[in-house]
Structure formats: structure tokens, C-alpha cells
Amino acid sequence: MEERRGFEAGRSGLRRRRIVEGDLRAAVSRRAFLRGAQLATGALMARSAFTWAQAMPGVPSLAVTHGAKTDYKLEIAEIEWELSTRKKIRTAAYNGQIPGPLLRVTEDKPVIIEIVNKLDREEIVHWHGQWIPVLVDGSMEEGSPPLPAGSDYVVQFTPKPAGLHWYHTHAMAHRDLKRGLYNGQFGVLYVEPAGGDAGRYDQEQFIVLHDWEPYYAASDDGSMMVNYACGSVNGKMLGHGEPITVREGQRVLFQILNASATDAHWLAFAGHKFQVLAMDGAPVATQATVETLRLGPAERVTALVTMNAPGVWVLGEARKDARDAGMGVVVEYAGQSENVQAAKPEDPRVSKLDWDYSNFGDSTPAAYKPDVTIPLVFTSKFKGHGALDEWMINGKSYPNTNAIVLRAGLRHRLVFDNRSVDDHPVHLHRHNFELVSVKGAAMSGVHKDVVVVEAGTKVEADLIATNPGNTLFHCHQQDHMDMGFMAVMHYA
Numbered sequence: 001m002e003e004r005r006g007f008e009a010g011r012s013g014l015r016r017r018r019i020v021e022g023d024l025r026a027a028v029s030r031r032a033f034l035r036g037a038q039l040a041t042g043a044l045m046a047r048s049a050f051t052w053a054q055a056m057p058g059v060p061s062l063a064v065t066h067g068a069k070t071d072y073k074l075e076i077a078e079i080e081w082e083l084s085t086r087k088k089i090r091t092a093a094y095n096g097q098i099p100g101p102l103l104r105v106t107e108d109k110p111v112i113i114e115i116v117n118k119l120d121r122e123e124i125v126h127w128h129g130q131w132i133p134v135l136v137d138g139s140m141e142e143g144s145p146p147l148p149a150g151s152d153y154v155v156q157f158t159p160k161p162a163g164l165h166w167y168h169t170h171a172m173a174h175r176d177l178k179r180g181l182y183n184g185q186f187g188v189l190y191v192e193p194a195g196g197d198a199g200r201y202d203q204e205q206f207i208v209l210h211d212w213e214p215y216y217a218a219s220d221d222g223s224m225m226v227n228y229a230c231g232s233v234n235g236k237m238l239g240h241g242e243p244i245t246v247r248e249g250q251r252v253l254f255q256i257l258n259a260s261a262t263d264a265h266w267l268a269f270a271g272h273k274f275q276v277l278a279m280d281g282a283p284v285a286t287q288a289t290v291e292t293l294r295l296g297p298a299e300r301v302t303a304l305v306t307m308n309a310p311g312v313w314v315l316g317e318a319r320k321d322a323r324d325a326g327m328g329v330v331v332e333y334a335g336q337s338e339n340v341q342a343a344k345p346e347d348p349r350v351s352k353l354d355w356d357y358s359n360f361g362d363s364t365p366a367a368y369k370p371d372v373t374i375p376l377v378f379t380s381k382f383k384g385h386g387a388l389d390e391w392m393i394n395g396k397s398y399p400n401t402n403a404i405v406l407r408a409g410l411r412h413r414l415v416f417d418n419r420s421v422d423d424h425p426v427h428l429h430r431h432n433f434e435l436v437s438v439k440g441a442a443m444s445g446v447h448k449d450v451v452v453v454e455a456g457t458k459v460e461a462d463l464i465a466t467n468p469g470n471t472l473f474h475c476h477q478q479d480h481m482d483m484g485f486m487a488v489m490h491y492a
Helices: 030-039 042-046 049-055 320-324 478-482
Strands: 003-005 017-021 063-068 072-084 087-094 103-106 111-117 125-128 152-157 163-169 186-192 203-218 224-233 244-246 251-258 265-269 274-279 292-295 300-306 312-317 328-333 372-381 390-393 404-406 411-418 424-428 433-438 450-453 458-464 471-475 486-491
Touching: 163 251, 163 300, 186 203, 186 251, 203 265, 224 312, 224 478, 251 292, 274 292, 292 300, 312 320, 411 424, 411 450, 450 458, 471 478
Parallel strands: 003 203, 072 111, 103 186, 203 251, 244 328, 372 411, 404 486
Antiparallel strands: 017 063, 072 087, 111 152, 125 163, 163 186, 203 224, 251 300, 265 292, 265 312, 274 300, 312 328, 372 390, 411 458, 424 450, 424 471, 433 458, 471 486
């Protein structure tokens, strides 16, 4: 019998309320507008959800509908959260839990979500990986409306594509390590295929990685970088969450998300191997089996594990220091221990960390001819001891980056040329792309919306432009994004 375990779905009660809905399938409550008008200055009023939506060039006129039912409700508020019995934190989160509630939706079936902001600052929720209109994507840089402090609004969109995606704050943090993705505003958005899920597995587990208690430390050249005191899987440090219970012979589907603000993570499962089925929600051409998974910030991996090694094990960071800091969860075979606390889980033993996207691509790479080639060169500028580096795309930092023009229906070859000494998990909103070359080696068959471009290397990816509107491109490392590593693509 199939089992599914994740986070409580958090469905709201079905409520009758007025929403504003337009051709872009977006909705903003009148109440949010009225509260924004009462709370804000004239400048903030100009950015309130209702007025921004009306003022945006090219946005269709809006019509009022009545009696709509919300499918989910997200409430953003400060909470106290227990990572372990010895470590409690205060952070912003969704619905009082970390991660936020698992939102299960169906491909091509419209969903309506109410979002309530109980913080004292404006917020915004990004629907990462979804091919949806600008107004609901959740990026102020594109033109999505923010949610003012103390207000609420309703968003409606049609989920697409299917697979493992997520939702998270898209607010800037700058040097405030309690904002942006440094806090607990993240959760899983799982889009069921329109044709249903064949379910060739016995159990499904959602695994969400995150780093906590960030602090600044000096790098070799004196500029600042972000480190962390601890990490978690599903909001708990290793040994402090409920173990995952399995049975010998089961096929367990792991849906894994790295929700860290800045750090890549290597995941290993002692005594077991991962068969990779999908990345960033998209099925891969070759379902290769590997001992370790590398996930850059915002990357997702769907992997199948056959439970064929009875015992008590750790699924966690392959690197001992990160695992000791809490990044792991215990997996226990049923009947192996009457008391999991009495058994010592066995840690992963990994001799080499190795990851190659091409292992999951076509056996014979397809040769595509691009219609347009767009070079994107990544560099940094030292800003002084104790400062964060400034990041640039083609020599300029956001908001002064040059416009990147897309033409509907054409194949665009994006050339990610990383001339810096840092790896960069770059993300494209509202689209995905197919990897066609990594470090000079041709490939195809792997479609992603985030790719890690390693230091001093190039990655080439093909984007077929099929979702008109402003499209944000950025590094998904929070401190890099805050310091200028962003650009907006426009359709011609």
C-alpha cells in the first residue's frame, strides 16, 4: 500500500470572499488594498497590490468576481521554533511551521491561495518553478505586487509544469540575516501530473534542507561571506526529529529540496543508493544511480531508493562537519530496534564528492541550432574589507544591468560564463531550460530552472521563449542576489 508522508497540507476552510481576477489569473483582495491605503504613505500606496496591478503596462483590466473558494491559506508570522531540545530560534515562517505546509495541486487545474502577512514589513511569495504570469510569479523586480504589512491578498494561477517545486519569500535581505531566505519562509509545492501519478513506489518522503543562525565571516581576501551555526532536515536537527520508518523491500520516493539561502549540500544515505528520476521537477533522460546527490540552493531532486539494507541509518550531509551541525535524519527499518534512541544510526561514508549533470542526460547528445545566442558573464568587484562583494552580469549590477531581450518562440542559447572564484546556482523565473553543454562537454535531456555554474567554468543552456512577460534571472545565493546578481529579461 502506498504511503505518503510530508507536512500537514494546511488547507484553509472554504470561505466566501471577494477577489479581483483578470486575464492573468491573478487575484488581490479589496481588503488588502484598503488596509494598505490606511497603513501606508503615498509612496507605499503606489506599490500596493491593487494600484500596482492596475498601473502595470500591458496588464489587462481587472474584473470583480464573487463567491470564490480558497484552496489553501498561508499566514506569514514570527514564530519560535525548536530545532532541537537545546536550540530554539525566532524566525518568520508560514502557518507556524517549518517547512511551511505541503501544497499539493494538480497540473492545469486552477488553484486559489490566500496569503496573510502578519509581519511589520511587506512581503512577497514566489512560486518557484511555475510557468505562470508575471502578476502572480512573486517577484517585485518583474512587476509582481508586494503584500503590505498587516494585509492579505488572494492569488490564483494554473499550476504548470508537474513535479517537485516550492514556494518561498522573494524579499531582499541585504545585510539583515533575519530576512529573505535566511529565515523560515519556504515550503514545498508539489504539482501532480494532470494524467495522474502511476505511483511505482511504496512510500513518498519529502526532504527539505535548510541552514540556520547565519553569521558573517571574513573570506581569504577580507570580503564577507555567510556561514551558519547549524542545519536541519524538515525543520529538525539530526536526532531530534521523528525517524523515517521503512520496511525491507520497499521502494521509497524521496522528494528533496535544498532551501538554503546560500549553501550547496551533498546528500548521502548510508548503505543505500539513489536512482535519480527528475531534477527541478522535470524527468531526466537517464535515470542514473549514484551514491551522493549535490543540490545547490533551490535545486530539487526526485530519487528512488530501494530499501535493501536493514538497520538504522542516517540520510544526511555527506560532509561530517555539516552532518554534525544537524543536517540529517534517521531512517529506521521496522523491527530493527524497539527504541531508535538506543540504536546508533550509521553515518554515510563517502570517499569522493562527485556530481556531473551529464550522467542524467541523453546517451547521445542532441545537436540543437540556436536562433539567438546570449552571453552572460559573471564577475565580482571587491568592495573592501568587511564588505560584501558586488556582483555583475556582463559588467553591470542590478538595477543597472542591461536589458536581455527574448523573442517568442525562438531557441535562445544562454551562455553562463562564470569568471569568478565562487560557484553560482543561477535561476530563471517562469521558464526552464535544457542543458546543452557543461564545462565544454555537450549534453542534452536535462531540463532545469536552477543550474550550478562552477567557478571558472561555462554552462550553456537552451531556453525556448514561450511565456511572454518580464522574466527575472538571478543567482539563487541570497547574498549574491542582494549585491546585484540579477537581470530582467524582456520579450520583444
